[in-house]
Each structure stands twice: as C-alpha cells, then as structure tokens.
Amino acid sequence: MKELSKGASPLVRRIGEEAAEQRVDNYLIRTLKGVPKSHVYRILRSGEVRVNSRRVGPDYRLKEGDRVRVPPTRLARPAPAPVEMGSEDFGGQVLYEDDAVLALDKPAGRAVHGGSGISLGLVEALRRSRPQARFLELVHRLDRDTSGVLLFAKKRSALTRLHEQLRAGTVRKLYVALVHGKWRDRKRNVRLPLQKYVLASGERRVAVRAEGAPSHTVFTLLQALPSYSLLEAELKTGRTHQIRVHLAHLGFPVAGDVKYGDYELNRQLAESGLKRMFLHARAVTLIHPQSGEPLALEAPLPSELARFLQACRGRTALGAGDTD
Numbered sequence: 324m325k326e327l328s329k330g331a332s333p334l335v336r337r338i339g340e341e342a343a344e345q346r347v348d349n350y351l352i353r354t355l356k357g358v359p360k361s362h363v364y365r366i367l368r369s370g371e372v373r374v375n376s377r378r379v380g381p382d383y384r385l386k387e388g389d390r391v392r393v394p395p396t397r398l399a400r401p402a403p404a405p406v407e408m409g410s411e412d413f414g415g416q417v418l419y420e421d422d423a424v425l426a427l428d429k430p431a432g433r434a435v436h437g438g439s440g441i442s443l444g445l446v447e448a449l450r451r452s453r454p455q456a457r458f459l460e461l462v463h464r465l466d467r468d469t470s471g472v473l474l475f476a477k478k479r480s481a482l483t484r485l486h487e488q489l490r491a492g493t494v495r496k497l498y499v500a501l502v503h504g505k506w507r508d509r510k511r512n513v514r515l516p517l518q519k520y521v522l523a524s525g526e527r528r529v530a531v532r533a534e535g536a537p538s539h540t541v542f543t544l545l546q547a548l549p550s551y552s553l554l555e556a557e558l559k560t561g562r563t564h565q566i567r568v569h570l571a572h573l574g575f576p577v578a579g580d581v582k583y584g585d586y587e588l589n590r591q592l593a594e595s596g597l598k599r600m601f602l603h604a605r606a607v608t609l610i611h612p613q614s615g616e617p618l619a620l621e622a623p624l625p626s627e628l629a630r631f632l633q634a635c636r637g638r639t640a641l642g643a644g645d646t647d
Contacts, residue, residue: 334393336354337388337390338385342385342479343385343480344386344479346385347374347380347384347385358396372391373391418472419620422477423611424481424612425474426620427445427472427473428471428473429471432468436461458479458482459477460479460482462482465604466567468580468602470625471603471605472607473604474607481612484612488609488610493610495606496561497605499554499624500601501551501578501601502575502576503576504551510542512540512541513569515531515538516533516538517531517538518532529564529568531569537560540557540569541557542555576588578597579601595634596630601631
C-alpha cells in the first residue's frame with residue numbers, strides 16, 4: 324500500500340440511512356475495496372480516520388448524518404479489471420419489492436454467495452444487475468439446491484430489524500419436502516442437536532450429535548403417497564442443513580438430496596424425472612421493518628417439482644422406490 328500524502332485531499336463521506344448502525348471498520352472495508360483489512364485497522368488506530376472530526380475505535384457504530392474523513396489510499400498495483408459478465412434479468416424472480424425489502428424466488432442450483440469454485444453467487448449477480456443500489460444484503464440464506472423465498476434488505480436499518488426478528492424467532496419460514504418413507508404422524512416436533520464437521524476431502528457436513536447446537540423443526544404431513552410423504556417443515560431454529568439432516572437422521576431422506584440422501588434411490592429418481600432435491604422454501608411471514616405491518620411472501624412450487632409430484636400422485640413407476 325502507498326498513501327497519497329501529496330497533492331491529494333482526504334475523502335469526506337456523509338453517512339446516509341443505508342450505512343447507519345454499521346461498525347466503522349466494516350464500513351471502511353466495504354468502501355475501500357481492495358484495501359487490506361490490516362491497513363484499514365492501521366489507519367483507524369493512527370487516527371487518520373475521523374468521524375465528525377474525532378478519533379473513533381473500530382467498533383464505533385455510524386449514525387445517519389455522520390461525516391467520515393478517510394485518508395487517500397491506493398493499491399501499489401492496479402487491481403485487475405473484473406471480467407465483464409452479462410447482466411442478469413431478475414424480473415421474473417421478484418416476489419416482492421419496496422424501498423426496504425426485496426424477495427426473490429431463488430432457483431435450485433444457484434449458490435447465494437460466490438466462493439468454493441463459484442465465481443458469482445446470487446447476491447453478487449444481483450448487485451451487478453443493480454449498480455445504482457446503495458445497499459443490498461442477504462437477510463438469510465438458502466442451500467444451493469433449495470429453491471424458494473429468499474430475502475434481501477435494501478437498507479441497513481431494515482437488515483438490522485429483520486435480523487432482530489430472526490433472533491427472536493418471530494419470522495415464520497415454511498418449506499415443502501418430499502421424503503422417502505411413510506410418515507406416520509400428522510404433526511411432529513423434532514428437537515435434535517446439530518453439529519458441523521469437515522470430511523477428509525474438505526467438504527462441510529452436519530450431523531446429529533449430543534454436543535451440537537439445539538435445533539427444532541416442526542413437520543406436518545401434507546399428503547401420504549405410495550412409498551413417499553409430502554411434508555411441510557417449519558423452522559424454529561435456522562441451523563445449516565437443518566431440515567435435511569433431521570429427516571435423514573429419522574430415516575426419511577429428502578428425495579434427490581445428494582449430501583444426506585440415498586444414492587441409489589436418487590439415481591432412480593433422476594431417471595424418473597427428478598433431477599434436483601425436492602426441498603422448496605414455500606413461504607416466509609414477517610413484520611415489515613418500516614411499516615410494522617405483517618408481510619406474507621410465497622413462492623409457488625417450481626414446475627419440475629410440481630410435475631414430479633403429480634406423477635407420484637398418479638402412481639407413476641418410480642423404480643425401486645415403489646417397494647414398501
């Protein structure tokens with residue numbers, strides 16, 4: 324890093340609502356793209372960053388109207404220009420949008436974040452398609468192979484309030500899953516602790532273990548089918564892979580689940596038309612972070628899942644899955 328101390332003036336940024344309540348270190352890391360975190364913390368410690376003409380620590384939370392003085396910085400080498408990609412049109416996936424909240428119907432097979440071999444996640448592609456957006460952050464996550472309602476906040480204040488609702492357990496999230504096996508109970512509360520672990524290959528997994536984090540899912544039987552059951556799953560906690568691991572542990576793997584399901588069954592299901600996991604985030608109900616009114620968001624069952632479900636209802640041959 325080289326600092327520009329001659330012929331350059333510090334930048335003074337006025338904080339708007341979209342950055343209010345954000346820690347100043349996180350704000351600088353996001354604003355000074357390409358600048359190492361170590362440099363950000365150095366200029367904070369040295370007092371080169373000022374808020375309203377005063378020194379602040381890295382944990383200072385910005386307020387709307389604050390004036391942040393940022394010393395001029397540059398990279399020693401110019402960062403390579405990003406590879407241009409075609410702008411995506413998310414219009415058909417938008418379930419709801421206003422000044423504070425955006426809800427998309429996420430397709431299966433799309434990771435929400437880039438990384439681990441994925442060059443561009445959904446949130447990065449969405450930001451690229453909306454260069455005018457001053458703030459756009461995920462409120463929660465969905466697994467790559469899960470489709471359905473995915474929430475974004477368009478203001479930091481909205482993100483903060485929605486996260487408060489998630490922590491308080493007042494956001495209701497409903498999923499639909501098709502599982503192999505005959506589910507007997509109309510409704511079942513499943514409380515099984517979950518713990519993350521890493522395979523020798525480096526792949527991350529989750530298992531039911533006594534020392535794991537408390538996890539609670541409520542399953543309701545929607546329809547009993549030959550050798551299969553259509554379930555509604557309500558998340559009471561939001562652990563990684565929670566629905567999939569709870570069901571697999573109980574002996575009811577989600578159809579098409581390549582991580583926790585039955586490999587041979589999945590192969591037969593793919594031959595019968597199910598080429599993805601049958602898990603869909605059907606509905607999310609919350610309190611709007613600005614108006615305070617209830618907001619119910621729903622994503623219809625994707626066509627490929629609807630077709631397969633109809634085939635099941637019609638007792639279409641499903642290979643070895645038809646043995647009871």
